[in-house]
Amino acid sequence: AQSVAQPEDQVNVAEGNPLTVKCTYSVSGNPYLFWYVQYPNRGLQFLLKYITGDNLVKGSYGFEAEFNKSQTSFHLKKPSALVSDSALYFCAVRDGGDYKLSFGAGTTVTVRA
């Protein structure tokens, strides 16, 4: 079975400061990892993915994520947060040999001006 844990329900940062949203996963095979963002009354928007290759993945809106196999983590990062980054962030994983995408419970990010 595959699963995702987002240990923080909420993350609060000041604008301009670094932002980190944590994610750990569990799969039996090779992990395919994704980050999505959800704004109020909107669907999920794709930010970035890790399939294979470099452990540091760059995505949309200046976000990046680092795949760490030994720690089974895929933390989302942004060097300098913006107020407009305030949203709900979901980490998702699928087993490489499977199709089902499993989501974490989500982390609400609030960036204060």
Added chain:
Amino acid sequence: EAGVAQSPRYKIIEKRQSVAFWCNPISGHATLYWYQQILGQGPKLLIQFQNNGVVDDSQLPKDRFSAERLKGVDSTLKIQPAKLEDSAVYLCASSLEGGRAYGYTFGSGTRLTVV
């Protein structure tokens, strides 16, 4: 490219009534998914279609939920009869090749409130 279209955006019904949601995926996307997102939780897969065939409906409450994908394009999700715990956002998503490497594209969702 046009995104995944869903309707209606909002729906309020009384318990024991029936409701239907519609989804039009991105053109050319063979795989279509329906997810249920309860407030405070991550989305949960209800059913996956590959063209017009069901790949996985293991988490679909089949006593009250049904879904179809006519001609491998549009899809409808129905709840009959609805319960209070069905209040959620119902997200439709589509992908190429089962989404293995490309992820999914989600619609804006239908927010269902059962009173």
